[in-house]
Amino acid sequence: MTRYYLAPLEGITTHIFRNAYHRHFCPMDKYFTPFLVPHSKKGFSARERREILPENNEGLYLVPQIMSNHAGDCLKTVGKLQAYGYKEINLNMGCPSKTVVSKGRGSGFLAFPEELDRFLDEVFAGIGNTDVQISIKTRLGKEEPEEFYDILEIYNRYPLKELIIHPRVQKDFYKNEPDLKIFACGQEGSKSPVCYNGDIFTAEKCEELRQRFPEVRAFMLGRGILMDPLLLERIKQEAGDGRAQAEKFWRFHDQLYEDYRALGMGDKNVLFKMKELWCYLGQSFPGREKTLKKIRKAERLDRYEAAVEELL
Ligand SMILES: Cc1cc2nc3c(=O)[nH]c(=O)nc-3n(C[C@H](O)[C@H](O)[C@H](O)COP(=O)(O)O)c2cc1C
Incomplete structure (x- = not known):
């Protein structure tokens, strides 16, 4: 069965949005929080707490997302999230925003494969035998889609719960088309289950992707849901009159x-x-x-x- 996820959209897919969506439309199989950036405060800020509190996300399968390039900081936040009962955590390797990228975070981290490898090594060593699982949401690279071959080799060294690929590079922002050729290579070469993300704005587009990538079992919907909150109903042919x-x-x-x-x-x-x-x-x-x-x-x-x- 194909699974559908709601993409994290900073400032928009808040717990208020996720709950309202879940209540009124075809429920998603997974929801993701917009990125949390590790900080030195002991707990979470009031805003972060509101996002992740289990009682604010009742009945939803929620995956908190962390954006960091520092394994120690990242692990501290993983620990805090574990204390709230989360067992699946997503790492953001996709954000194209200049302020994020200039700090070597988000898709900016993809330009530093060695550091990325070391980071993941430390994160996976740090979570050790705990029952937390890590997934990654990634772009293809910073400048060129072909960077993904090396990046995928790195991801393949780790037991990822899932690899969510938005097949654009950082410098595309949201321009140009998702690169389906490189996505196909990524999907074939990935040792972890792959989820497709990017520009699914109509039920027809989703069907086209499902036909082209029958092995892909999960699709993440972002702006398409914002433009047409009934999109998943249309995909599942349950939209009604x-x-x-x-x-x-x-x-x-x-x-x-x-x-x-x-x-x-x-x-x-x-x-x-x-x-x-x-x-x-x-x-x-x-x-x-x-x-x-x-x-x-x-x-x-x-x-x-x-x-x-x-x-x-
Ligand atoms: C306003 C906005 C905020 C976003 N915030 C996040 C975020 O917090 N974390 C993340 O991984 N991706 C974020 N993204 C990227 C989306 O999750 C998604 O990967 C992207 O929009 C492509 O999917 P779509 O074409 O279905 O929208 C954001 C995108 C937009 C437009």
Whole structure:
């Protein structure tokens, strides 16, 4: 059976989003937290704690994600997550952001294969015989897709729970097409189970990838779900009629909005969160640019609500 995962999207797939999604749409087999960066504080910050607290993620299979290039720091965070009961942890080797890459983290780490190997060696030695399993979410390299051959050799030295491949390089950011040729080589050459991630925006695209890579058993959906939260229903052919789809969509929207308000983060922050999401959700409303603009421009919750009502 094919499995589907919700991609981590920093600032967007918060526990509020994950729970609202899980409640109103076709549940995902796995959810990932946006990246946690190790720090020297003893526990987690209030925001981090909210993300990973088991009672905030009830009924969801959640994999916390760490972004680090320092094995000692990474292991400390692994230990903290184990204390909350997590047994699967994902390492971020994919983030293309300049601030991250300039510190040799995320996809920036891929430019330093020896350090990467040493890091993984220390991390796997550090987790030893505990029951925690490590998966990796990776791009193909920093500059050229062919860098992945050497990187895969490194990954193959470790017993990864799973290797999630977004077949772009750092310098692509989100431009260009995912490199399916190199993904195919990676999928064939990987000793760990592989999950595909990247540009699955329609059910047709997903089916095309499933046909082309029948051995791949897991697909991770990111922006596609933000643009069309019913995407997994469409993939599984369970979307129902237009009315049922609209009802689900608005129940999900209202839940998100209410739950963000209930966090007590202040109206400005609630608006920011909702507008950020509408940058993607707006794609589900072709021809409604005028109303979408009102949503984007809303500076108060009542204006936001009125604009959303208009869209309804
Ligand atoms: C706004 C935004 C935030 C992201 N945050 C993370 C993150 O915290 N961790 C991570 O591994 N990937 C992150 N990603 C990358 C996505 O998880 C995913 O790999 C990428 O969007 C490609 O998949 P898609 O085409 O299905 O969206 C982020 C992407 C975007 C657009």
